[in-house]
Amino acid sequence: MAGERTDVISWDEFFMRIAIAASLRSKDPNTQVGACIADTNHRILSVGYNGTPSALADADFPWGTSNDPLHDKHSYVIHAEANAILNYRGSLKDMAHATVYVTLFPCHECAKTLVQVGIGEVVYLDDKYEGTEDNLISKHVLDECGVTYRPIGIDLSAASRR
Numbered sequence: 001m002a003g004e005r006t007d008v009i010s011w012d013e014f015f016m017r018i019a020i021a022a023s024l025r026s027k028d029p030n031t032q033v034g035a036c037i038a039d040t041n042h043r044i045l046s047v048g049y050n051g052t053p054s055a056l057a058d059a060d061f062p063w064g065t066s067n068d069p070l071h072d073k074h075s076y077v078i079h080a081e082a083n084a085i086l087n088y089r090g091s092l093k094d095m096a097h098a099t100v101y102v103t104l105f106p107c108h109e110c111a112k113t114l115v116q117v118g119i120g121e122v123v124y125l126d127d128k129y130e131g132t133e134d135n136l137i138s139k140h141v142l143d144e145c146g147v148t149y150r151p152i153g154i155d156l157s158a159a160s161r162r
Ligand SMILES: O=c1[nH]c(=O)n([C@H]2C[C@H](O)[C@@H](COP(=O)(O)O)O2)cc1CO
Pocket: 028, 030, 031, 032, 033, 049, 050, 051, 077, 078, 079, 080, 081, 104, 105, 106, 107, 110, 129
């Protein structure tokens, strides 16, 4: 009689893979970000990726950057973490002590929002803006507010196991 499979992926890997899948929906040509929020019972609460406000026509959106904020994507895009929170249809009380899995370390605006909604932990894949002013502020906010954060690595080649 066959025993149960033991080489299953961990919860961390499962939720991060969901975040990675969400990032694949992003139309940002430079940085695609995905976020997956899981509660303390390992239930997925919500998922999001960086994208345009839904009423803006994708085709008219300035996906480039510019010295003129009017023509810079950063002025308009909704971040993955914010979209994950905004996409949730339940009570925000459910987010208390939840973990957010993000493919990129949250910016300081997202860090504040995650704190305010009660997120307890940030798990991230990449921290490509490490050391920038925004990144340092973000970590300061998380540190001061008692939100822990840790990186994880994912062996994406494991996807070819089946
Ligand atoms: O926390 C974040 N969440 C998030 O969704 N983003 C998005 C906003 C932009 O669409 C993109 C960053 O673009 P860029 O790397 O070209 O500056 O990533 C960026 C951050 C942090 O930098």
